[in-house]
Amino acid sequence: MILSLLPGFKTFKALHHDHSHSRPHVHEEHPAGGTETRKSGTREIKVVRRVLDANDIMARQNRKLFEEKNVFVLNMMSSPGSGKTTVLEKTLTHVMPDIRSAVIVGDICTTNDADRLAVSGAPVVQINTDEFGGDCHLAAHVIEKALDGIDLDAVDLLIIENIGNLVCPAEFDIGEDTRVVVLSVTEGEDKPAKYPLMFRECEAALLNKIDLLPYLDYDRQAALGFIHQVHPGMPIFEISAKTEEGFEHWLDWLKSKVSGKVGLHR
């Protein structure tokens, strides 16, 4: 069953701006000594609030609901084309029916991913952000609206397939229990060094498409090195979603995380 959901949250007119993945090395001028001087003729009012406050509040609300309903929530992130959807297709066939699962899929447009995942029999809700200006990440309030389409009483594991983007999703707490990042061997070994926030924010990494290694000049040691340089000790599961090589370790990890929170059904 797929519901194509239309969250009705406040939108802004989409402004086409460059999604630059490189950070310009801009240094703001400070008065010497680091003390700020306010403009003359003005009164300074301290605010001291996180800009993403509203998102954090909603994320806490989501988290509380997931606690009450005893649902383990996995937020899966990656760049586009790393194989997230295939990893999830295969994962669902293995964890169900023992672990009752549901999926929320985020894409800017199309329901292609949801269509593929629905084959597993899990309830799937597709969010398309293009109707709202094409948001490049899933935010907490969008997840909250998507939950209208899922009976959480009948779910142990909720997987959120985030929008393919290694930059923005890492900034947005959506109420999840854990985050994993999927990286493929067809991407550069130094990806983690380019996106340190994403690799530090995630608990584990899946290195996918290892079935292609014989056809690539991939430096596996360098890739693992870069991941651990950015996130020392990060668990890395080297897998092929296609052949399911290495899958058992990923599944064991996931099952133990889920049962740690909700207990496994016989």
Added chain:
Amino acid sequence: MHEMGVAMQIIEIATASIPKNMALARVERVNLKVGKLSAIVSDSLRFCFEIAAKDSPLEGAELKIDEIPVVAHCNDCGFQWTIEAPVFTCQKCTSGSIELLSGRELDIDSIEIAEDEN
């Protein structure tokens, strides 16, 4: 990144911070703290802010961005240093057990309101 959404949030929070007795005030400057590990592009943010601030109490306000360095503390040897490259192991003892003391901020620190508007 999605600087327009961030700009709109800044305007909402800053507007809500204007004291009730200064309801017609003009905000001259918004002081932001943005950590270097936060994926914000300052120029894009300023551009979006300028557009989003039109017809709000923040129209024409300057967006001052204080870029906060990524400062790390080693849980094993206590060393503290500023991270410049994407290497998150202790510079002194190479331990991977570190804590980030700063660098993840995306905060509105304060707003400055023109006094002559009172």
